[in-house]
Amino acid sequence: MFQDRVLSGMRPTGSLHLGHYHGVLKNWVKLQSEYECLFFVADWHALTTNYDDPQIIEKSVWDMVIDWLAAGVDPAQAILFIQSRVPEHAELHLLLSMMTPLGWLERVPTYKDQQEKLSQKDLATYGFLGYPLLQSADILIYRANQVPVGEDQVPHIELTREVARRFNHLYGREPGYQEKAEAAIKKMGGKKAKQYVELRGRYQEHGDVEALEAGRALLAEQQNLSLGDRERLFGYLEGGGKMILSEPGALLTAASRMPGLDGQKMSKSYGNTITLREDAESVTKKIRTMPTDPQRVRRTDPGDPAKCPVWQLHEVYSGETTREWVQQGCKSAGIGCIECKQPVIEAVLKEQEPMRERAQHYLDDPTLVKNIIADGCDKARKLAQETMRDVREAMGLNYS
Structure with missing residues (x-):
């Protein structure tokens, strides 16, 4: 498994209010001291519903980042970046779209919900249908294994898990995979190797989920394995191929209790907010x-x-x-x-x-915000490039 890494993003749609603070930002401030965190401005996602009015997005981007910093999000503890400044998101989204069944996107609950709620907008677009897959790419590009979401967003995480599983199944069978996996087992040393083989057998022959968890924990402790060998053995443990993309977990967050000025949920669409x-x-x-x-x-x-x-x-x-x-x-x-x-x-x-x-x-001094984002984009892009190198190699796109 990959190290504990949290990813979360927010669409830039205007000034944030106290509902955002109690519902999301307070949790980000807590998470940044517990995990490696990446927080991003989801500007491409904003275009899925505001493609006809992009001017609001640019101003909202910088206002929103200042709101994050004001709330206590710390660039010394977390990576803050803008989605569109890391083009690898788009590349992975494109490649995943080649192998993702159309029905998977059409059945995401928020697809029809949003179309009904935003009926005044023409959302019969490819981008709107594909936005859950772009979300999956956002998560998978950083191999994030924890994504803070409310219950209504859990189906998006399930879709991401299915996409990662399908990708690993289709492209994880590298030439000589079994031989490489068996050679990697030997590198663990006699006692650990025997334990791994036993746990793998228990899981694959009897479906013993505890054995699977124990096997993952055993691999996580191994210091003498390369990242490639570790990924192979995670896949081999489960009976699949090399684990190129890791399946994320949903880090459930409590629903915000923040009421608006009229007693309804605080929301800009209700005109009942207090901004941060x-x-x-x-x-x-x-x-x-x-x-x-x-x-x-x-x-x-x-x-x-x-x-x-x-x-x-x-x-x-x-x-x-x-x-x-x-x-x-x-x-x-x-x-x-x-x-x-x-x-x-x-x-x-x-x-x-x-x-x-x-x-x-x-x-x-607005240049401080620009510098924080520039630094965050550089760091995020390095992580994204590592994943894309492995993805291209697995899909046969690393021409030399």
Whole structure:
């Protein structure tokens, strides 16, 4: 298996809001200290639905990267890059499209869902049908084995696993494969080699999944095998060919509980957002004018927090003591709605303060952001080129 590597991307569609922070960016900040992480701007993916209005994409790219940095994503810990600056994504997408059955793409649940949701757009395009395969190429080009996704995105990871499996099956049978695999086993040393052969037999003859996991763990520990030998033995263990592309796993993330200003999920399409770096005056005004329990017409009317969008924000931002104060004060009409909103205003502004400070550093000197991305693109491209060298060789495209 390849080392633990996380890949995640985001489409540049405008300023990020607190829903993005609680749903994605907080998790990225955590992951960057636990794994090797690559985070990319999915500008080609933005074109699958915004191909007729590309101007928004360029400005959004740099705004979004500043939002990432403001949220605490650290270029010293993670690789930040732009998808279209690494052309190997497109090359792998093209090559994978040669062997991916059309039916696999048509059955991805989000294909029909998105067509229905965006019915005002003409999405009867090759790019829109193929975007799940481009996602697969994004993941497989870096041999990422962990992809943070919500439950609705798991089918995309399953598709990627199927594509990797099919590729390895079609192209992993290099000339002299078995002889090379057997020679690699001997390099493990007598005791480890015997253990590997036993585990391989248990898995292939009896379908023992524990034996498969034990075999993978055994190979991961081997220091004296080349990368090529290691890949061969992973494939040989499972009964396939050389493992050229690794199958990623879904790193399930909890669904964001971030409500918008109207109680619906925070989303730009609902017009109910607070952006990551929105100024304090605007944030204060938005929260102060939020709708509340419609039964509380007058200050003296008791209310029900369960029917009030402000309560949902208290559930995200307030501690137990404040929440008890809200419950009691609202139901007894002991506090007014403006009083109830004040702790939320203070908590949101407190959360945003370090973000604004971090962002200002990059707003004052935009070349810093450009340099971070240029460096990230170089690093990402080196990794992508390694994979493409192996892919071309496996497909017979490394003409000399």
